[in-house]
Every structure is written in structure tokens, then in C-alpha cells.
Amino acid sequence: MTQKHQSTQINRKGPVPRLATFVRSEDGNLFMLAVPLILIMAIWGGIAVDLMRFESRRAMLQGVTDRAVLAAANLNQTQDPKLVVRDYFAKAGMADQLAGDAIVNQGYKRREVTVAGDYELDTFFMRYLGDAYKTLSAQTVSTAMQGVGAVEVSLVLDLSGSMANTIGSTSTTRIEKLRTAASSFVTKLLLPEYKDRISISLVPYSEQVNIGPDLFDLLKINPGTKHNFSHCIELPASEFTKVTFNDSLFYEQTQNIQTNGYGSGSYRDYNNPNLDQPVCPRFDYERIIPISQNATKLTTAINKLQPRAGTSIFLGLKWATTLLDPSFQSVIKRLPTGTIDTSFAERPEPYDPDKSKGQTIRSLKYIVLMTDGYNDNSYRLYSEHYDDPSERLYWAYHNLPWVTYSSAGPQAPEARFFSRTNKFYTDTQGAGYMDSMCDAAKTAGIIIYTISMSGDNNGPQDIAGRTAMEKCASTKNHFFKTSGQELNEIFDRIAKQITDLRLTQ
Incomplete structure (x- = not known):
């Protein structure tokens, strides 16, 4: 009897109380929140x-596109x-992803x-x-060219007085090394196979x-400054903010005077009465040679270059850009x-191709800028000492420092x-220009490629000059620092980069 009663009590504690306990329980609340989160995560x-x-x-398609275009552009392969x-594309299993024939x-x-x-991917999940x-959809385009298309180069060479310095412990001067390397x-660059495509302005x-x-x-030259001794012009500050050349301006002709005797033994040579290093270079081999593919003419001039006077890198750079800019084509x-x-009748060509004229490849423009120093002060006579023909004739034959040293006075x-004299271009202005x-x-x-030939000179101006040249280069890889020993290799490397195979996207 007792056992039966006990059994009945146990049964009453079975399913019904347990269900009530489950209903009252809060343990399942997290599960209700987790379900939508799991769905979102999925x-x-x-x-x-x-x-x-x-x-x-x-990425696979881009890789195949790049490899295919490089192989097809390679001139050493003779297949179509x-x-x-x-x-x-076929060997990569992507034949159906080639968007038409190569151009x-x-x-x-x-x-x-x-x-x-061109590739289209059917999605598994995003379709919902x-x-x-x-x-x-993914589209890829690659273009490769081997050989040389239209290339314009301005080769800008420093022939200032410090180029007479020797390189390291050798007896070779900087100008001698430059003549060999630049030639x-x-x-x-001017190989027969590149005929009518590469031009160089020296x-x-x-x-x-x-x-x-x-x-x-x-x-247009200001008549009051004109003479027949040399052919340099002065540029206003506004011209150093742009690559274009203003053919409508009246320019002053540079005075044919000597204020800097560097290379003759001192900064200003008071002992030499003759004008041998005027501000404006005067010999025919020191002149600009514009847009040429005559290697003999260019190398003949380069091999005659001699150290002289001061340094105005900014002026060399301005004329380098002028000879590459389409605005100078009218001149x-x-x-x-x-x-x-x-x-080369249409050079300097536009920077971008003109599709209306059937141009498909842009003219690539390069500046190779070399110096062994930094921008320096450049002096001119006050106009009252140079404003009539007799004065201009006198200063064309007399060294200004020698005259000032020889003349009497307190x-x-x-x-x-x-x-x-006055500082016509200061070193600070030159650096800014x-x-x-x-x-x-x-x-x-x-x-822009830049070459600093100041080597290991660590004076403040030398360091500033190298820093300016590095900043001027298109990238850090376009800047070269040398004492002169590696100059041949540097110029050769630049020539190779200009003519090598390139890939663009």
C-alpha cells in the first residue's frame, strides 16, 4: 500500500510540471537572438x-592579359x-574570355x-x-610596346667652371667624363633603326x-639691349612657372659682360683684362641644337665643351622644357x-595623341638634366653702364672685375x-625657379632624369643642390648621384630605359 501511494506521487511529478518549468525557463532567449545573426553572417x-x-x-585574367601582350609585342618572336x-588565352583555359583580337x-x-x-562570374550567393x-563582370586591358615610337629628348649639360675639377684621385676632369658619357x-639613342622617331635637343x-x-x-628683342656678340635672352620671373613659351613678349638680350672668372684661378679674375668667360656662352658649339637626329653634329659639339663661368641650372631647365612644349612649335x-x-616638322608634338588626325601613340618627352653643383648668383651691369653702343662695345672686350680692380678710386x-652691378638672378631665386x-x-x-655629379662634396650648398636635383626627378629612381666615375653607366642606363620595352595599363 505504501509502495503504490509512493508510485502515484512520482507519476504526478512527470510531464506536466516539466513542461511548465520549460515555459518559465529563460535559457532559450539567446537562441532566439542568435538565429537571425547566424543568417546575416551566412x-x-x-x-x-x-x-x-x-x-x-x-587577377588570373589580368595576368594572362599582361603575359600575352608582352609576348606578342616582343620583336624577337616572328609569329603573328x-x-x-x-x-x-587558350592554354590558360580562357579562350572565351579574350575580348576580340589584339590590336x-x-x-x-x-x-x-x-x-x-572580359569575364563574367555566375554568383552562388549574391544572386539571392x-x-x-x-x-x-571583369574587364582587363593591357598595352605593351617594344621599340621606340615618337620620343623627344632634351639633353641638358652643365659646362660651368667647376666642371674643370678632377674626379677623385684621377687626373680626369668632370668635363672630360661628361663629354664621353653624353656622346x-x-x-x-640615335641608332639607324630609330631614324625619324627620336630627336634630341642639346x-x-x-x-x-x-x-x-x-x-x-x-x-622679339628689346631694341635698347640688342648687340651682335652673343645670343642669350633674359626671362622674367613669370616664365619660370610654366612649360609654355610666350612668343609675344619682348625680351631683353643678355649683356655681353664678364663678371665671373671661375676657372681662371679665382671667383672673380682681377688679373685678366680680356673677356674670355662672358655671362652668355659665345662659341658656336655652346649653342642650343634644337630637335636633331644628327648624331655627328651633336657629338661634335659635346666633345668641344669647355668649363666656363657660373651655374644657372634653372635656365638650362627652362630651355629644355621649351624645346619639348608644343607652344614653341610656331617658332x-x-x-x-x-x-x-x-x-620632325610637327615637333614639339602635343603631349596627348590627336585621334582626329589618326595619332594612336603619344610622343614621349624626356629631360636628362645634369649638373655638378647648384644655382649661383648671376650679376649684370646697371643699365647706365650699358645703355649705348660704345659702352656695349667696351665691355665686349674688357673683363669687368679687371676694370674695377685697375681703375683708381677710394x-x-x-x-x-x-x-x-646688381644680382640679376640670385641663388635663392634660381633655386625657386x-x-x-x-x-x-x-x-x-x-x-625627368636628373644627375648630380657633385659626388661626396658635403658643403651646405652641395647638399642643397643634390636635394633639389632629387626632388626635380620624376621619381627617386630617376635621380642619380655620382662623383663622376659611374657617369658612363648612368647615361647608358637612361638610354636603355628610354628605348626599352614598357607595359602600360
């Missing part, structure tokens, strides 16, 4: 899977470039190939977000740039017949020198 995980699949396939591209622009010793790929996400650079500079009588006679077209090869020679010109040239699309 959705985002699915999207991530689709995007990873898409990016993996897109279009067939080469198809073969690359091939073929020229003498030059080939440009453009390839496009709507019809717009059922597929993801090699010219011959490597811009020698020291304290000024001699543009030569042909260009000089095409510009170039007026040069005497035969000065510029007929194949002042010391240096004081007499500064009483007649150079900085502005570098920025303007790079913005326009000109590629």
Missing part, C-alpha cells in the same frame, strides 16, 4: 565567397601577334599591342540579393644659355629650311665691382 559569408572567387579570377595572344600597331623596329579580356547580382648617350648651360642666332632672330616652324628634319676693387619648372614639367607629362 549571407555576408556567401557574399565574401563570391567576391573572393571573382577577384581570384579577375594576334595568334600569339590567342594561344596564351597591333606595327612599324619599322617597333610594335605596339593592345589586348582586352536580386537580378543585378546574378553575375559579376655615348647620343649615339645609343642644351649646354653655364651662367646662361646661348640659343643661337637662328632662334634669337625669331624672337621652330620659322627656322631656316633644313635646320629641322622634315620628319673704394676697394670689390666695392667698385658691386657699385656697378628651378623648383617651379620641375613641378610644371612633371605636371605636363615630361619625364
Whole structure:
């Protein structure tokens, strides 16, 4: 009896009380919150899977496109470039992802190939977000060119007095090393297979740039400053903020005077009565040679260069950009017949191709700027000492420092020198002008290589000069520092980079 009663009590504690306990329990609340979170995570995980699949396939397609275009553009392979591209895509299992045949622009010793790929991925998870996400599309385009298209180069060479310094412990001077290296650079660019495509403008500079009588006679010159001893012009500050050349301005001709005797034994040579290093370079081999492919003419001039006077890097740079900028084409077209090869009649060409004229490849423009120093002060006589023909004739044959030293008076020679002259371009102005010109040239699309030949000179001005040259270069890889020993290799490397195979996207 007792056992039966006990059994009945146990049964009453069975399913019904347990169900009530379950209903009152709060343990399941987290589960109710977790269910939607798990669903959201599953959705985002699915999207991530689709995007990873898409990016993996897109990267594979881009890789095949790049490899195919490089192989097709290679001049050493003799197969049809279009067939080469198809073969690359087929072997990668992507034949159906080649978006039409490759576009091939073929020229003498030059080939440009453009390839496009197209791929659509069917999504696993994103399709449930709507019809717009059922597929993801990827397009790839690559262009490669081997050989050389239209290339314009301004070669800007420092022939200032410090170029007479020797290199390290050798007896070789900087100018001797430069003559060899720059001549090699010219011959490597102006090979027969690049005929009518590469042009070089030679811009020698020291304290000024001699543009030569042909260009000089095409510009508007202030009659009150004109003489026949040399052919340099002074540029206003506004001209150093842009790459364009203002053909409408009246320019002052640079005074034919000597204020800097560097290379003759002292900064200002008070012992030499003769004018042998005027501000404006005066010899024919010191003049600009514009837009040329005549390697003999260019190397002949380079091999005659001699150290002289001071340093105005910014002026060399300004003329380098002028000879690359389309705004100067109107002046170039007026040069005497035969000065510029007929194949370069439209140079300086526009920075971008004109599709309306059938141009498909832009003209690449390069500046190779070399110096062994930094921008320095440059002096001119006050106008009252240079404002009539007799004064201009006198200073064309007399060294200004020697005259001030030899003339009598209560002042010391240096004081007499500064009483007649002013700083026409200061070193600070020159540095600022150079900085502005570098920025303007790079913005326009000109590629700038810079070479600092100051070596291990660690004076404040030398360091500042190297820093300015590095900043001017298109990238850090376009800047070269040398004491001179490696100058040949540097110029050779630049020549190779200009003419080598390149890939663009």
C-alpha cells in the first residue's frame, strides 16, 4: 500500500510540471537572438565567397592579359601577334574570355599591342540579393610596346667652371667624363633603326644659355639691349612657372659682360683684362641644337665643351622644357629650311595623341638634366653702364672685375665691382625657379632624369643642390648621384630605359 501511494506521487511529478518549468525557463532567449545573426553572417559569408572567387579570377585574367601582350609585342618572336595572344588565352583555359583580337600597331623596329579580356562570374550567393547580382563582370586591358615610337629628348649639360675639377684621385676632369658619357648617350639613342622617331635637343648651360642666332632672330628683342656678340635672352620671373613659351613678349638680350672668372684661378679674375668667360656662352658649339637626329653634329659639339663661368641650372631647365612644349612649335616652324628634319616638322608634338588626325601613340618627352653643383648668383651691369653702343662695345672686350680692380678710386676693387652691378638672378631665386619648372614639367607629362655629379662634396650648398636635383626627378629612381666615375653607366642606363620595352595599363 505504501509502495503504490509512493508510485502515484512520482507519476504526478512527470510531464506536466516539466513542461511548465520549460515555459518559465529563460535559457532559450539567446537562441532566439542568435538565429537571425547566424543568417546575416551566412549571407555576408556567401557574399565574401563570391567576391573572393571573382577577384581570384579577375587577377588570373589580368595576368594572362599582361603575359600575352608582352609576348606578342616582343620583336624577337616572328609569329603573328594576334595568334600569339590567342594561344596564351587558350592554354590558360580562357579562350572565351579574350575580348576580340589584339590590336597591333606595327612599324619599322617597333610594335605596339593592345589586348582586352572580359569575364563574367555566375554568383552562388549574391544572386539571392536580386537580378543585378546574378553575375559579376571583369574587364582587363593591357598595352605593351617594344621599340621606340615618337620620343623627344632634351639633353641638358652643365659646362660651368667647376666642371674643370678632377674626379677623385684621377687626373680626369668632370668635363672630360661628361663629354664621353653624353656622346655615348647620343649615339645609343640615335641608332639607324630609330631614324625619324627620336630627336634630341642639346642644351649646354653655364651662367646662361646661348640659343643661337637662328632662334634669337625669331624672337622679339628689346631694341635698347640688342648687340651682335652673343645670343642669350633674359626671362622674367613669370616664365619660370610654366612649360609654355610666350612668343609675344619682348625680351631683353643678355649683356655681353664678364663678371665671373671661375676657372681662371679665382671667383672673380682681377688679373685678366680680356673677356674670355662672358655671362652668355659665345662659341658656336655652346649653342642650343634644337630637335636633331644628327648624331655627328651633336657629338661634335659635346666633345668641344669647355668649363666656363657660373651655374644657372634653372635656365638650362627652362630651355629644355621649351624645346619639348608644343607652344614653341610656331617658332621652330620659322627656322631656316633644313635646320629641322622634315620628319620632325610637327615637333614639339602635343603631349596627348590627336585621334582626329589618326595619332594612336603619344610622343614621349624626356629631360636628362645634369649638373655638378647648384644655382649661383648671376650679376649684370646697371643699365647706365650699358645703355649705348660704345659702352656695349667696351665691355665686349674688357673683363669687368679687371676694370674695377685697375681703375683708381677710394673704394676697394670689390666695392667698385658691386657699385656697378646688381644680382640679376640670385641663388635663392634660381633655386625657386628651378623648383617651379620641375613641378610644371612633371605636371605636363615630361619625364625627368636628373644627375648630380657633385659626388661626396658635403658643403651646405652641395647638399642643397643634390636635394633639389632629387626632388626635380620624376621619381627617386630617376635621380642619380655620382662623383663622376659611374657617369658612363648612368647615361647608358637612361638610354636603355628610354628605348626599352614598357607595359602600360
